[in-house]
Amino acid sequence: MTSGRWQDRFSSAKIAILLFFTIVLCVGALPSYLKGQLPSTSAIGNVQLQAISTIMDEGLTLEGWDNIEVTTLELGSYTWLQQTIQGQDATPNAQRQALVFVHPQKSPSGTSSLPQTEWSDIEGVLSRQGMVTLDAWNWLSFPAVPRTSDGSKADSELIHARFYRVVTPQQTYATVAWYDWSEGGHYSGAHWFLADLRAQIAGTRRPWAAVTLLMPIEARGNIEASRDLATNLAQTIHIALGDAGLAEAAP
Secondary structure, eight states, rough: OOHHHHHHHHHHHHHHHEEEEEHHHHHHHHHHHHHHHOOOOOOHHHHHHHHTHHHHOOOOOOOEEEEEEEEEEEEEEEEEEEEEEOOOSSSTTTTOEEEEEEEOOOSSGGGGGSSSOOOOHHHHGGGGGGEEEEEEEEEEEEEEEOOOTTTOOSOEEEEEEEEEEEOSSSOOEEEEEEETTTTTESSHHHHHHHHHHHHHHTTOOEEEEEEEEEEEEEETTOGGGGGGHHHHHHHHHHHHIIIIITTOOOO
């Protein structure tokens, strides 16, 4: 047998072993997730959940933005923060408003501790304005860690959010939606599952929050014109969630 063939077989064997242990790990953990049980002792404590839940009363503090109104909405079986914000006078976004909806994790265990598809709840709020159309589907990405003081990007996991247009009879919105956690975020709950599995193994589990950002634009306007602002504001929300308790590690 040549050394090249031996190396190929050795590499294939390593890949097979890695896949085997990955499947065993996932198969062992998945039934617990489906039952709402968390298979690790690295549980999220009530102190962490209480810290992040305070935003429901106080709202988020967003750099460069003032809070115009902070309230809560009961949507189905979930309670959401609804926050109206406006750019501060000294910023390029002065007088520009946006709506922020946040649903933080409420329970350390059980099915209510798992992120599900909450976006339809927000669409229900908008449907009160009449017929709602969702289109121009796209993605928006930004680093979980902001740029450093010299303008460079630190090594960080990217947050991938859904970026799309919402059209109602009264208003058109450029919309960003994602699940947010300390080290990252994604629109899909499946990505949270994998990130949470890694955190359990490392003993660094943290809460999550569902976020929807709506920025009013001109009637049936092009959302790409708002991409930069949406990206910066979404990252500002991520940082504010971390300050509010999302970055608190499990004890």
